[in-house]
Amino acid sequence: MSAIKQFQVTFDCAEPERVARFWCEVLGYVISPPPAGFASWEEFNRSRAPEDGGAWCACSDPTGVGPRLFFQRVPEGKVVKNRVHLCVRVGTGLVGEERLAVLEAECARLVPLGAVRVRLLYDGNDSCIVMQDVEGNEFCID
Numbered sequence: 454m455s456a457i458k459q460f461q462v463t464f465d466c467a468e469p470e471r472v473a474r475f476w477c478e479v480l481g482y483v484i485s486p487p488p489a490g491f492a493s494w495e496e497f498n499r500s501r502a503p504e505d506g507g508a509w510c511a512c513s514d515p516t517g518v519g520p521r522l523f524f525q526r527v528p529e530g531k532v533v534k535n536r537v538h539l540c541v542r543v544g545t546g547l548v549g550e551e552r553l554a555v556l557e558a559e560c561a562r563l564v565p566l567g568a569v570r571v572r573l574l575y576d577g578n579d580s581c582i583v584m585q586d587v588e589g590n591e592f593c594i595d
Contacts, residue, residue, distance in 0.1 A: 461521040469524035473510040485511040540593045
């Protein structure tokens with residue numbers, strides 16, 4: 454049996470760079486370097502056919518711990534709830550009102566970046582906030 458050492462999460466989207474930059478802000482990630490042989494993403498995109506420029510973008514955890522996120526342009530828009538979503542873990546180990554306060558503070562930070570608050574799930578002890586990114590992909594703050 455082989456052991457998986459790395460994985461990447463791929464998002465289908467309309468504007469790969471815009472969505473990648475949103476997630477960089479959320480997670481403290483950085484845009485990945487351009488492909489080998491190119492000094493910048495702009496140079497890489499100019500080398501491609503106009504319809505292929507900006508077709509994808511990637512970002513990564515600068516500490517090397519988290520998975521790489523890859524964003525690829527697709528022609529169709531999002532029409533249903535995603536079946537996989539990211540959970541942004543900001544309240545680990547906290548419970549009750551203390552946990553809720555941390556989640557609400559993170560929500561308040563993300564809304565000006567383009568995130569949309571969908572709903573709060575709170576049972577008096579555990580909680581999470583369901584949100585959407587700049588293209589409507591669901592994620593949770595928990």
